[in-house]
Each structure stands twice: as structure tokens, then as C-alpha cells.
Amino acid sequence: MRIIYLFVVVLFTANISLAQDAAEILANMDKVLFSPKDKSGIATITLIDKTGTEKVREAEFFQKGPHKKLYRYTKPESQAGIATLTLPDNVVWLSLPAFENPKRISLLSKSQAFNNTDFSYEDMATTPYSERFTPELTSTGANDYVLLLTPISGKSKYTKIILRLHKQNGHPISMLYYNEQNRLFKEASYTYEKIGKYWNAKEVVMKNIEKDHSTVIQLSDIKFDQGLSDDLFMVENLKK
């Protein structure tokens, strides 16, 4: 009887410990992703369709903390000067140079594609993963952890995400996205590099398996902790 009791206690505490581990691992990843005070650089977005045709966009971006993001497009030429400003609580402002005033946009659907890419607005959210998903550690490898992420909110296109992340460095390596039919329909792979004391996603490839369409985001010219001014993230300054 004692043995059974002991076994149950060990199993129970082991489960709690595993859950804690999973939560800690995910929180640690958030820390890696959101630890710089600010960040700027050039984002090159390449869309590749199933015939291999590529379309390239480029934007300079500025980020302060997890919730303030400014993207100013430089390519294609027709969209040069267009700027989007994301502020806390998912408030998005859009500035079109040919129009007088920036407009506030309420994005009612998070599952919609972000600007014709394979990322949805949900994928681009600035809210930490640990606040959006319940993690479960499914395996531990020599260099990686595998977490099963289940969305906390019912407002997700995903039923689960299988996240593989680097054991030592804490950054993601890949994410597999599953739909309502529990079918894998998107996969993301990450290439990280260390710049100073931070890990930076040098390249992210998001592939929509169903549509055979990919988006590659490459970040270059990255600078961290430059002390970006709050003024940069003001609506009034969007048109500058």
C-alpha cells in the first residue's frame, strides 16, 4: 500500500514538475524573444508561390518593448512610404502617404493573412506565448525541447502548435501548426543568430502546406537597445 501511495505521490509531483518545466521553458522563450528594450532593422519579406514565383517587400522597422512596433515600407516602390504602427491592445494605425491623415484600423479577424503573407495577424501578435498558450513538455532531446502548445482562448485558428526550441539558448527552432481537423497545415522554421547579448531571428520561413505557398522574412541591419524615443511611436509622427 505504501509503495502505491509513494508511486502516486511521485507521479503527481513529477507531473506538476513537468508542467512547471513546460511553463518555465515557454516563459524563458518569451524572455528571449522580448528581452531587448528596443530593436530596429530591415525586414525583407519574400513571398514564394507554388510555381516558385517570388515577390519581395522591404520595410524598416522599429520596436520598443513587446507592444510598440513601427513598420515603414520601402519596397515595392508603389507601397514605399506606407507605415503601420502597432500599439498596445492591438491598436493599429495605418498611414498612406498619398492620403492626408493616418487611419486607425481595427483588425476584427486575427486569422486573416498579414499583408498577403503566410503569417496571420495571430502569428504576428505581440502578446507573449506563455499568455496565449498552455504548454506541455512532450520530449527533451540533447539540444532541444518539444512543447505542445494549446491555445487558451477559443479565438484561435489553431488547435495545437508543436514547438521545438533550443535547450540552451531558449529560442524557437520550428513550429508546426495544426487546424481543427488536427491536420498539419503550416510550419515555421527559425534561424537565430546572436547579436551582442540577444538572440535575433535572422530568418523565419513560414510555409502553408495546403496552399504550397511560403513566406520568408529576413531581418538585417539589426540594432538593439538604442534608446528609441517614444516620439517615434506617436501617431502624429507617422507621416514623417
Add this chain to the structure above:
Amino acid sequence: MKRFSAFVIRSKWFIIFLVLAISTFLAIQIPKVTINSDVISSLPADDVDAVLLKKIGDKFGGNRMGMVILDAENIFTKDVIQHIKQITDSLSQTEGISSVSSLTNAMDITESEFGMDIGQLIDEYDLPDSPEELALLKERALTNEMYAGSLVSEDGTAAAVIFTLYDDADIQEIAQTVKAKTESLNLPENIYYAGSPMLITSIARLISADLTLLFPIALLVIALVLFISFHTWRGVVLPLLVCILAIVWVIGLMGLFGYQMSMVSNNIPIVLLAVGSAYAIHVIHRIEQVKQTDRKQAIIVALSGVAIPVILTAVTTMAGFLSFIFGSYLKMIRDFGLFTAMGTLFAVLLSLVFVPAVLSFFSPQNKSKTKAFQKTSVLYKHFLLPLQKFIYSHPKQIVWIWIGLAAVAVIGITMIERNVDIRNYFKKDNPTRVAEDIMTEKFGGTKPIFVLFKGNVQSPEVLQTMARMEEYMKAHPGIGTTQSVAGLVSKINGAFGEGPIIPDDQTMIEQLWFLLDGNENMKKLVSDDLDEALIISKFIFSENNEKKDFANYMQKFIDENSTETCEIQITGMPYIDVTMDRSLISSQIGSLVIAVVFVIFIVGLLLRSMLSGLYAAVPIVASITMLFGFMGFTGIPLNIGTVLVASVAVGIGIDYSIHVISHFKDGIRKGETVAEALHETISISGKAIVINLFSVSAGFLVLLFSEMVPLEYFGLLIALSMLASGMGALTLLPSILILSNKKR
């Protein structure tokens, strides 16, 4: 001919082995035959409207668009919205479907106090459930032409979930999956399936059902008629075996050479069953009639006598079928002509080679039984004999009766309608027909119209012309709503405070485009290279004249506005319908003229007198006149099924004339008087004609059980025209022959 007959007997084992080998090889090819029920693919490769429609379908996915319709008293209830979402989600997760649009995932752009809301009409994760929310949704949905008439009916009683298939998707497989998935949800609303993928799948299913159901029935019916006529199993089994082998060969060849079964070629087996048995019957009958004790010798004698007439009647029948190859616009009708002619050729070959080879193994029939049957024939005593007497005494009156009937029929001909609307191919209670009717009633039709604009799609010129054209289209009573990128651009422009118009500045348009990129709807409206864009609409009316009027109305705008930098082209199902309608007339006239001329020529050669050829054509022309008159009076329209009737009737019906003329001439040549020749002709050839008439008509009347309306009509009309040409050959033709041989 004797040498040929002797060869057949000598090589009987080889012939039987060869026939079995060919049949086995071709039977193996049959499973390769696929069904193609798409009418558009049957239009010629150079048909302007079809080419453009195919191009648009390929580029924008419009040809592969299907709809699941929910019919309820009120769409704007919590439950119905939930059910729309269930279907939308279920279809979105279906392999082969590229996009799904419905009220629950429709993009919405609305101006708000401080800017604009871009997102979905309904928050799919927080569906409206309070009466206020539902009322607001109803107002927004029914006042926005992006949804009203497209995703929801204007009266709010039906909603559509529209799905588009990938280019390489298996249409029929996905259509079945869509149906299965939707049915598995067990929703309380009435559910209907419409649009091209569902229609094509439904037709393919009907084709397959027709083939599996009607063929065995036709086989049984013809077997019964043959047994009643000949009272011998040999006279039933061998003709049917010949038909079955000919059908196996034809369908096998279709599979071997990659031809597809269409809604026209679908009835090749039944046509061959009805037509092909006659040759074997003649051969068997003649062999059994020869009074020779030596079986082989009897076959050689019989075959030498019967081969030429059998070949010639087959050639005339083939002429009827072959006329479609030269006279038809639609590939499916040309294929039908080609393969039915080939089937007829196989049937005659098998009758002349395989049947004698098989018969050489059997002892002669009990002739006393056959003779006894002939003497007591009810047909002879009660029909043929009185008929012959009447014809001989009243030839002029008969000719006048026929002239009178023809005159009445001519009035009917002026009333013939044409119908190419695919909806009418289905019976009224067929679920596909009901779905199409609901789409017409509640969503302004299912006949898509595509206006293609070529030029820089982001230029003010192209977009402003599109916007003007949409207004112009909506002013036509045949158009309910339109969809285009111009509508989206002006809406966003309005949200940016510039008014709901297309800006004059291209830079502004290019920047507004930023908000449209990535939207699912854009793939249906604009090409990836931004050099082509579409206005999509639906045409309400089904009348052909309305379609023609609309085409003229649109052409006026195109002529005035199409430029080098903004080229406008228009196509769509109404345009295809107009082309098909025109082709029906030209096909009908073309194939009929070819068939009649061909037949006159062949019969003229056969009887060595062009005048005889013309005489032979008289009952045929009269029966065709009756046929068209009947169609006019009864409202049976000319469609892709009934357009076949006249030429097929010429091909089959001419045999009756050939038998009557040759028999009559033979009698005269032998020195018989006109009365004697007439008696011989009517009592011997007349009997064969009546039996053939019944067996062929019975076979074709089986088509009355077809699920497809054109085939139903086809069966009925062929049977009627057989009756008319049979009666023409037995009354009108002998009367003309009597009058032309008056001196005797």
C-alpha cells in the same frame, strides 16, 4: 460474294477465336473510359467565348466554384449563423478546396468613428446571438451588395457557402466530399448544392446511373420483342450477342484512345442495341430460309444473297451517324456520331462473319414451325393484307393524306423551341434542378458572367471604367449584383475620407491596395501580375432572346470604352448558351442535309437510279417533317439530345425504304404486275419492317426511364420517327411507286 461466304465457313474457328480475342482485349480497356459531363469542354478549341471562359476559369478559379445553400425562414438567427459557420469551417478544411466564402468569414470594411474596421462581417469566435446583434448583422448584410444576392438572398431566407476548387483538384471527388461533409452535420435547414462542380458531378452520376439501369432494361425489352417475333432462342441470343460485342468494341476503343463518355455518347450502347440487331436478324433469317440439306452450303448461299443488302443498309445507317462528324459544332455530338457509326460497322461485320461462323455449328431450325407461324400471322392477316389492298386502291388519296399531314406539321415546325439551359436537362424534382431553381430565385441565377479587363489594374482608367461598367450592368434588368476590385477600392477610399469613388491618382490606388493584399476575395477578382481583373456577375433570365439582348447591350459599352490600355472582353454561361443555341440550328441543318444527301446518293447507287434514291428519301423527309411538327406542337425543345434525332432517324428509317423499293423493283423486274409486286413487298418486307420498327422503338423507348430530360425526349422522338418512317415506307412510298408505274 460466294468466295467470301466460303472463306467465312472455312475459317469459322479462326473467326470465333479472333472475335473473342478482340472482345477480351477491348473489354479490358472499358474501365479506362471516364465520364466528362462538362458541356464547355465540348465546345471547339476556337470558340471565342469558350476559350475566354476556360482562360478565366483557369486563372481566377471561376469555373470551379460551387455552392452549398441553406434555405431557412430566417437566416439571421443564432442557430442558422452557427450552421453556416459549421459548413464554412468544414469545407475550409477540405483538401482540394482553395477558398471558402460565406457570411461567417466574409471580409468587411466599415468606416468607424476614428478610422475604419477591417475584418470580418461576423466575428467567427463570437457569433452574434442577441436579437440586437442579429438585427444589426441583418442590416449590414442586406444593405451591402458584397453579400446581398451573393452570400445571402435579398429576402434573408437563404445563405450560400461558396467554395472554389484548386486547378488540379478532382471535381467529382470533392463535390462528393462536400456533400458528405455537409450531410454529416445533420443540419435542420434545407440544404442544396449548386454550381459547376456539383452540376458536373450530378450529370456524371446520372450518366452512370442511366448506363447501369437502362442498358439491361433495353436488352430485356429487345429480347422480348425478338422472341415474340421469331419464336426461336437463336433469333434472340445471336442478334443480342452481336450488339453486345459491338458495344464492347466501341466502348473499349473509346477507353483505348482516351475518349470520354459524355451526356450524349452515354446513349451509344442503347442506340447500338436498338440498331445493331437488325443485321444479324436478316442473316439468321436468310440462312434458316435456304432450302439446302447441307448446312455449310446453305450458309454460303444465304450469305451470298444477304451480304450486299445488309452492308448497304448499314452504310446508310452509318451515313446518318457520320453526318454528325461533319455537321456538328459540339465535340460530344461528333464523338457520338463517330463511335455509333463504328459500332454499326462492327455490328454488320459481326453479323456477316461471326454469326454464320457460329451458326455453322448448329443444325437448321424446324421450318414447319416457322412456316406455320407465318401463315397464321396476325400481323399479316389483320394489318399487312388489308393495308396492301387499301394502298393499291387508294394511292392518290394516301399521297394527299401525307401532304395534308406534312402541311399541318409545317405549322408545328414554326413553333419549335430551342433550349440549351443545362438546368432543363434535369427533371423538375431532381435535387440539382431544385438547387439551380433556388439559386435563380434567391440569388439571381447561377449563370456567371465575367467581364475581363486587360491593362494596369491599378490605373484609374481601368478601375474607373470597371466602376462605370458595373453601374451600366446593374441598369440592365438581367443583372442583380456585381463584384469587382473597383468596388473594394472605392469602399476603402471612402473609409479614408475621400468618398466612395475611384481616385484619379494612381499612387493613391496603389497605396489603398496595401489593405487588399492577402484578401481571399482578391484571387477571384485580380490576376497576380495585376494586369487583368474581372467583374463577376450573374444573369437572371434563362430565355435565349434575353441573353442575346444582353449581349448586344454589353457590346455597345465595350465598343465605346474598350481601348488599348483598357481592353474589355466579356463571356460567361449566357454567352455559351447563345453559341450553343446557334450551333443547335446549324448542327441540325448541317447534319440533316448531309444525311439526306448521303442517303439519296447511296440508295441511288444501290438501285442504279437517282430517281429511286429520291423516292426512298420521300418517307424519310415526311417523317422528319412530322417529327419536327410534333416537337413544335408538344413543346419538346431542340436540345443536345433531340438535335440527334432527325439524322439518326434518317439513317435507320432509310432501311425501310430500301427494302420496299428493292423488293418492289425486283417484282417488276421478274415480270410481276404492280399489284403482285405490291403484295409481295408488303407481305414480306412489310412484316420485317413492322418487326424491326417495334424492336428498335422498344429499345429507344427505354430511354423514357432516363434521369436526363434530353435523353427521355431522344428516346420518345426516335421511336415516333421510326413509326413515321415505317408508316411512310409502308404507305406513302408504295403509293408513289404505284403512281409512277401506272402504265403497267
